[in-house]
Amino acid sequence: MYPDSMRESIRRMEATREARMKQTFPMRTAEEKKELLRRFHPDYIEESMRKLAVGPNQGERTPNELADVLEAWPVFDETSIDLSQVEQDVDVLIIGGGGAGAAAALTAQAAGARVLLVTKLRTGDANTMMAQGGIQAADKPNDSPARHYLDVLGGGHFKNIPSLARALVLDAPGVIAWLEELGVMFDKQKDGTMITIHGGGTSRKRMHACRDYTGAEIMRVLRDELVNRNVSRVEFAAAVELLTDGRGTVTGAVFVNLETGQKWIARAKTVILATGGCGRLHIQGFPCTNHYGATADGLVLAYRAGAKLIFMDTIQYHPTGVAYPEQIVGLLITEKVRGLGAQLVNDQGNRFIYELESRDITASAIIRECREGRGVRTPTGVFGVWLDSPLIEMLKGEGAVKASLPAMYHQFARYGIFMDREPVLTYPTQHYQNGGILIDEDGLSGVGNLYAAGEVSGGIHGRNRLMGNSLLDILVFGRRAGKAAAEAAKATKAVPELSLKHVAAFKRELAAAKVPRSRKSPMILPDYRQPAMRGRYSFLGPDPECVLPAD
Amino acid sequence: MTNQPAKPKDQNQNSFDSSSLVTIYVMGKAYQVPKNLTIMKAMEYAGYQFIRGCGCRGGFCGACGTVYRTKDSYKIKVGLACQTVIENDMYLTQIPFFPANKATYDVAKLEPTTQTLVRHYPEIMRCISCNSCTKICPQEIDVMGYVNAAIRGDCERVADLSFDCIMCGLCASRCPAEIVQYNVALLARRIVGAKIRPRAPHLRDRLRELETGECLPAVEELTRLGEQELSERYYDKKVRDIEPE
Ligand SMILES: Cc1cc2nc3c(=O)[nH]c(=O)nc-3n(C[C@H](O)[C@H](O)[C@H](O)COP(=O)(O)OP(=O)(O)OC[C@H]3O[C@@H](n4cnc5c(N)ncnc54)[C@H](O)[C@@H]3O)c2cc1C
Ligand code: SF4
Ligand code: SF4
Ligand code: FES
Numbered sequence: 001m002y003p004d005s006m007r008e009s010i011r012r013m014e015a016t017r018e019a020r021m022k023q024t025f026p027m028r029t030a031e032e033k034k035e036l037l038r039r040f041h042p043d044y045i046e047e048s049m050r051k052l053a054v055g056p057n058q059g060e061r062t063p064n065e066l067a068d069v070l071e072a073w074p075v076f077d078e079t080s081i082d083l084s085q086v087e088q089d090v091d092v093l094i095i096g097g098g099g100a101g102a103a104a105a106l107t108a109q110a111a112g113a114r115v116l117l118v119t120k121l122r123t124g125d126a127n128t129m130m131a132q133g134g135i136q137a138a139d140k141p142n143d144s145p146a147r148h149y150l151d152v153l154g155g156g157h158f159k160n161i162p163s164l165a166r167a168l169v170l171d172a173p174g175v176i177a178w179l180e181e182l183g184v185m186f187d188k189q190k191d192g193t194m195i196t197i198h199g200g201g202t203s204r205k206r207m208h209a210c211r212d213y214t215g216a217e218i219m220r221v222l223r224d225e226l227v228n229r230n231v232s233r234v235e236f237a238a239a240v241e242l243l244t245d246g247r248g249t250v251t252g253a254v255f256v257n258l259e260t261g262q263k264w265i266a267r268a269k270t271v272i273l274a275t276g277g278c279g280r281l282h283i284q285g286f287p288c289t290n291h292y293g294a295t296a297d298g299l300v301l302a303y304r305a306g307a308k309l310i311f312m313d314t315i316q317y318h319p320t321g322v323a324y325p326e327q328i329v330g331l332l333i334t335e336k337v338r339g340l341g342a343q344l345v346n347d348q349g350n351r352f353i354y355e356l357e358s359r360d361i362t363a364s365a366i367i368r369e370c371r372e373g374r375g376v377r378t379p380t381g382v383f384g385v386w387l388d389s390p391l392i393e394m395l396k397g398e399g400a401v402k403a404s405l406p407a408m409y410h411q412f413a414r415y416g417i418f419m420d421r422e423p424v425l426t427y428p429t430q431h432y433q434n435g436g437i438l439i440d441e442d443g444l445s446g447v448g449n450l451y452a453a454g455e456v457s458g459g460i461h462g463r464n465r466l467m468g469n470s471l472l473d474i475l476v477f478g479r480r481a482g483k484a485a486a487e488a489a490k491a492t493k494a495v496p497e498l499s500l501k502h503v504a505a506f507k508r509e510l511a512a513a514k515v516p517r518s519r520k521s522p523m524i525l526p527d528y529r530q531p532a533m534r535g536r537y538s539f540l541g542p543d544p545e546c547v548l549p550a551d
Numbered sequence: 552m553t554n555q556p557a558k559p560k561d562q563n564q565n566s567f568d569s570s571s572l573v574t575i576y577v578m579g580k581a582y583q584v585p586k587n588l589t590i591m592k593a594m595e596y597a598g599y600q601f602i603r604g605c606g607c608r609g610g611f612c613g614a615c616g617t618v619y620r621t622k623d624s625y626k627i628k629v630g631l632a633c634q635t636v637i638e639n640d641m642y643l644t645q646i647p648f649f650p651a652n653k654a655t656y657d658v659a660k661l662e663p664t665t666q667t668l669v670r671h672y673p674e675i676m677r678c679i680s681c682n683s684c685t686k687i688c689p690q691e692i693d694v695m696g697y698v699n700a701a702i703r704g705d706c707e708r709v710a711d712l713s714f715d716c717i718m719c720g721l722c723a724s725r726c727p728a729e730i731v732q733y734n735v736a737l738l739a740r741r742i743v744g745a746k747i748r749p750r751a752p753h754l755r756d757r758l759r760e761l762e763t764g765e766c767l768p769a770v771e772e773l774t775r776l777g778e779q780e781l782s783e784r785y786y787d788k789k790v791r792d793i794e795p796e
Contacts, residue, residue, distance in 0.1 A: 030786060125606030125614055139757040142794065146769035153773075154785040162774040170770060173757045180750060183658050183741030185710060192749030204794045211714060216611055220718060221744075224737055228655045236602065258602045291607045327589050327636060331609050341796070406715055410690070411610055414634055525602070528595040 001416040006324070006425070009347050009376045013386050013423060016349040021391065025354045033361050040364035040371070042428075043314050048284050053513040055303050055506070056446070062312040065281040069296050070303050072521035073510060075240055076263065078500035081254060083243075086267045086498070090116040090232075091489035092482070093268035095239045095253060096298065098126030099215070099471065100454025101274035102222035103478030104485070105231050108272075111486035116266060117231060118255055120238040120275075120293045120524070124219045127276050127291050127455060128474065131215025132334040132407055133199060134207035135475075136468035137172035140196060143204040145169040152469060155201040155358045156462020159311070164460040167441045168469065171476040176208060179475075184221050185210055197339045199467040201358040207468045212334055212407045215471060237264075238524045239297065242271065242305045242450070243498045249448030250305055251496035258524075267496055269489035270449045272481050273298040274474075277433040277455040280526040283315050287330025288430040297522035298456040302437050304506045307445040310458040311435025316465060319344075319362035321429025323384030325415045330429045333408065335359075335467045337387060340404060341395040345386040345423070346374040352385075360464045363428040376425060384425040393420050434458070434465055443481030449488060453481040573639040590617055590632035590643060604647035610634045613719030616646045616689065629721050631689050649720040651731040654738065663746040665704025672735045675701050677728040684722035684732055690715045694722045694732050701735050706747060709739035 002010065028036065038044055049061045054071055062070070092108040094101045097119030105117045117123070138148040148169040153160050176194075180186065187195040187209050199207045210217035226233065236258045243252040243265065252267040275298030279290025288294070299309060320333040338344070338355040344362070346352055346369045353365035366385050369375055375383035392400050401420035402409050412419050436458030443451040454474040461469060572583040575593055582597035591605060606614030615632035622640035632645060654671035661667060669675060675698055684694035693712055700708035713736035722732045760766050773781070784790045 030782065121606055122612075122614060125612050129612045130607050130609055139751070139754045141753055141756070144769065145761075145766045146773055147791070149770050149773050150781070150785055150791055153781055154791075158778040158781050158785075166770055166774050170761065170766070173754055173761060176751075177754055177758060180754070181659070181745060183743070183745035185714070185740050185744040185748070186751075188748055188751065190749075192751045193753060194751045198794070198796070203791050213611075213715065216717065217714075217740075220737060221741060224653075224741065225658075227653060228657065230655075289609070291609075291612070292601070292605050327587065327592075328609075328634075407611070410715075411634070415636075525600065527600060528592070529598050529600055530596065 002422070003379055006376060006378065010386070010423060012347070012349040013345045013388060016345070017388065017391065020343055020345070020351055021394065023351065025351050027354050028357060028361060036361060036364045036368065040367045041360055042284050042286070042317060045284070049313060054509040054515070056306055056308045057312065060312065063283045063315060065283045066278060066296065066312060068519060069281065069300050069521040069523060071510065071513070071515050072300070072519040073507065073515070073517055074503055075520050075522065078241070078503045081263065081265070081500065083265065083498045083500070085265060087264040088116050088266040090114045090266065091269050092272065092485045093118070093253060093266050093270070094272045094274060096126070096274035096276060096454070096456070097123035097233065097235070098274060098276050098454060098474070099128035099219055099222060100474035100478040101272070102219070102226055103475045104272045104274055104453055104482035106222070106225055106229065107479045107482030108486040109229060109231055111483055113486035113489050115231060116234070116268070117226070118234045118237050118239065118266065120236070120258070122235050123226065123233060124223045125291060125293065126219065127294060128215045128219045128471070130289065130291060130332070131471050132212040132332065133336040133339070134197070134209035134214050134468045135176070135218070135471040136199065136202065136206050136466070137176045137208060137472065138169060138204065138206055139173045139176060139194070140204065140206065143206055145172070147203060148172065148206065151201055151203050152466065153462065155464055155466035157464060158462065160462035161459040163441050164439070167480065168460055168473055168476050171480070172472055175472060175475045175479070179218060179221070182221050182225060184218055187211065197336070198356055199335055199339055200356045200362065201466040207339065209336065212336060212405045218471065238522070239275070239301060240522060240524070241500065241503060242301045243267070243500065244305055244502050245497040246499040246501040248306060250450040251498055265498070267498060269492040269496060270451060270485040272443070272451040272453060272485050273302055273437065273456050274452070274454045274478065275456050279430050281523070283430050286317065286428070286430040287321060289318055289321060289330060289332040290431070292525065295523040295526060297524065298452065299436065300522045302445060302447070302450065302452065305447050305450060305502050307447045307450060308438045309435060310438040311463055314434045314463045315430060316359055316432035316434050317363045317428040318431035319359055319366055319428050320387055320426040322424070323382055323427035324378045324425040325417070326380055327415065328411065329382070331411070332429065332431070333387060333424060333426055334405070337389055337392070337405060337408065340392045340400070342387050342389045342391050345388050347376045348374055358464055358466060366426070366428055370427065378425065382427065384427040386423040387426050388423045389419040390421055390423065432465055432470065434461055434463055439477070441480065442484035443477050444484065449492070451481040451485045453477040573637060575637050576642040578644050579642070584637065586637065588637055590630065590635050590637055591615060593637045594632070604632065604645040608633045611717060613717035614647055616719040616721045617643055618646055619643045629687050629689055631719070646721060646724055649724045651720060651723055651734060653731065653734045656738070658741050658745050661742055661746060663706060663742050667742060668701045668704060668706065668709070668735060668739060671738055672730070674728060674730050675735055678702065678730060679728055681727060683725040683727070687721045687725050689719060689721065690717060692716055697736055698730060698732055701739060706739040706742045709736055710743040713740065
């Protein structure tokens with residue numbers, strides 16, 4: 001329910017609806033876009049970034065919060081680990097149980113490898129589960145992989161690695177077919193034709209969806225398949241370090257059982273990191289859309305093992321995060337709402353940007369409106385702009401909101417806001433890590449036998465990812481990495497040696513750079529307790545440097 | 552800057568008013584917490600750090616099913632901890648895990664007959680139509696309705712009714728017939744997706760074109776272009792026209 005102060009603003013917005021419905025809003029030119037980004041996008045705030053002092057990306061800029069986990073000490077003393085006690089011995093070790101990890105595990109096992117999938121929370125407690133909007137693939141007659149490629153590069157500001165973008169668009173139809181065979185229920189017409197819509201930055205309607213549970217539908221099917229195919233899995237275990245042979249090749253990982261605190265080792269011929277993104281670092285203090293475990297652990301582990309990261313100075317802020325009610329601030333309002341025709345409207349009742357510009361542009365425009373005094377103020381002093389969702393009912397017919405956006409509808413209805421009749425208030429929220437571990441077309445990182453797939457990887461999307469290309473990328477590269485890692489494992493005959501020498505070497509760099517010893521990573525889980533209780537990770541055991549004194 | 556984003560350490564603080572506190576009971580133990588928080592944020596405020604019972608924090612993963620009672624009420628209520636706002640005198644317990652039976656199958660070999668669901672989950676026949684499952688579902692799904700459809704073998708109906716299921720397991724925790732409703736629904740949806748609905752014809756056409764290599768030269772050409780040329784094509788309305796709504 002909206003307070004009176006906001007109702008007034010809603011009335012201003014409703015007054016312009018008729019006129020707005022007929023209005024076509026021009027796209028910004030390349031010049032205008034640059035200017036908008038430079039003045040309003042969070043990535044361009046100099047003070048929020050610093051140059052890395054250690055590691056493979058030394059000297060490159062990255063947000064302070066990311067630098068704080070990359071330039072940090074390990075959570076345990078590497079000499080305390082008994083490397084002769086190998087608990088699991090496999091061909092391919094997959095770390096992370098989201099969409100990328102599941103796709104990699106299924107593919108690697110199908111290729112004949114002995115696989116183990118280890119994940120921090122439950123399988124599917126992951127960003128993949130939360131994706132609502134859809135997945136892109138150029139499979140309609142008026143579309144083509146080349147067109148998809150051009151869109152991907154335009155979205156990425158032409159910085160994408162061509163071979164990766166090429167793999168993405170060429171594998172896309174195959175991925176959709178794979179999901180269809182597994183029984184993912186895409187929105188379809190009676191004859192089987194996919195119902196596809198636009199997303200930000202698409203020149204053709206190529207967004208495939210499963211109502212607004214696209215990621216959940218894909219994830220629950222992949223998880224079911226992991227069980228059916230009897231893929232070995234360990235849950236509630238976090239990778240806290242990679243193992244190497246001491247000569248730059250990865251040979252396994254150290255895990256901690258989150259419930260008992262016990263550390264254990266998995267030895268593997270090849271390792272696939274599929275640990276997802278970094279939303280829970282709350283870059284620049286933004287709220288985020290990500291799941292609880294999105295803490296950049298994979299980046300930290302790979303960085304210590306010598307993997308190069310790419311585009312670590314760009315974070316994606318989703319233009320439409322919830323700005324009201326307070327309880328769900330930061331959660332995502334899917335782009336599909338705009339795809340279906342809802343318009344962005346400021347406090348004066350005016351549109352200010354074409355709704356389907358790429359995300360960084362749209363987010364910058366919303367920030368501009370709020371900063372320049374055209375935002376809607378909530379009772380707690382947060383600003384936002386309206387997303388005129390009732391328009392969808394007018395454009396697509398009565399009941400369209402509930403039918404196409406049940407998850408969204410529910411989310412707001414719980415707080416007495418009904419999207420089919422009232423607009424919702426939005427402001428950008430931290431959403432996606434555009435960059436990550438630099439990979440090649442097989443998902444191989446710069447480090448021997450270390451693969452990466454999904455949001456933890458970087459290069460595919462350049463400096464900005466378009467909606468629907470991430471669900472696609474996790475499956476394209478999850479499958480590619482799974483296949484390549486299985487083959488590489490087959491080619492590896494010797495028993496991999498286990499060492500933590502790379503950690504010792506990294507610690508020397510940290511000491512030389514005078515990184516404070518209290519700064520530890522990986523974060524594993526964010527700590528939202530009151531300050532006096534923070535730092536007590538029962539599952540990591542007592543740590544004199546990071547545990548606060550008992551009161 | 553008008554929007555002052557909260558620092559991470561203030562994620563909790565920024566969204567509550569500590570002047571008005573309410574009492575909640577976490578597994579029987581009392582805590583004073585600011586009102587208007589979700590159950591999840593209230594428990595964190597009280598000092599719990601979740602390991603189980605917290606996944607997406609956005610109502611999608613089903614990790615945070617919570618059962619509660621309020622004082623002087625015989626009624627058991629449920630909610631998702633990440634979505635439900637606390638009330639005074641709430642007695643909370645989370646059900647982050649409930650052991651469940653799951654059939655295994657090879658989807659490619661499934662036959663979409665009316666018997667398929669019953670064959671994999673014969674226990675659905677034991678449903679006594681008590682409606683406990685529907686009453687408890689935090690997604691407001693007609694769970695009994697889809698179980699009845701499953702008994703009739705109507706996969707499409709099951710799929711449609713159950714689509715919003717987040718597999719939180721609360722329905723199974725209440726079922727006197729020991730049915731695991733959400734796994735039955737998952738099987739039904741997979742049958743519908745893989746076996747009942749026709750495959751997309753345009754997708755087959757594109758796959759054929761990919762196989763013959765027809766699509767390749769156009770993509771290859773683009774991969775060789777520099778930023779300038781790509782940008783020109785991208786902004787050229789004749790090369791990259793936008794499909795109208
Ligand atoms: C709310 C939301 C909506 C989105 N909507 C869309 C959309 O409509 N279309 C689209 O294409 N994309 C969308 N995205 C983006 C997309 O969903 C994600 O980028 C993608 O699913 C990431 O998949 P992943 O497998 O790489 O990572 P995840 O799915 O996040 O999985 C990572 C897994 O690794 C585990 N893990 C992390 N650290 C460790 C560790 N140390 N040890 C062991 N395991 C660990 C995590 O717990 C998790 O299970 C959305 C994202 C969000 C958050
Ligand atoms: S049907 Fe059952 S498992 Fe699914 S959301 Fe409802 S209560 Fe949870
Ligand atoms: S709880 Fe069990 S027995 Fe009761 S209606 Fe639901 S499925 Fe049937
Ligand atoms: S934490 Fe995922 S549904 Fe609540």
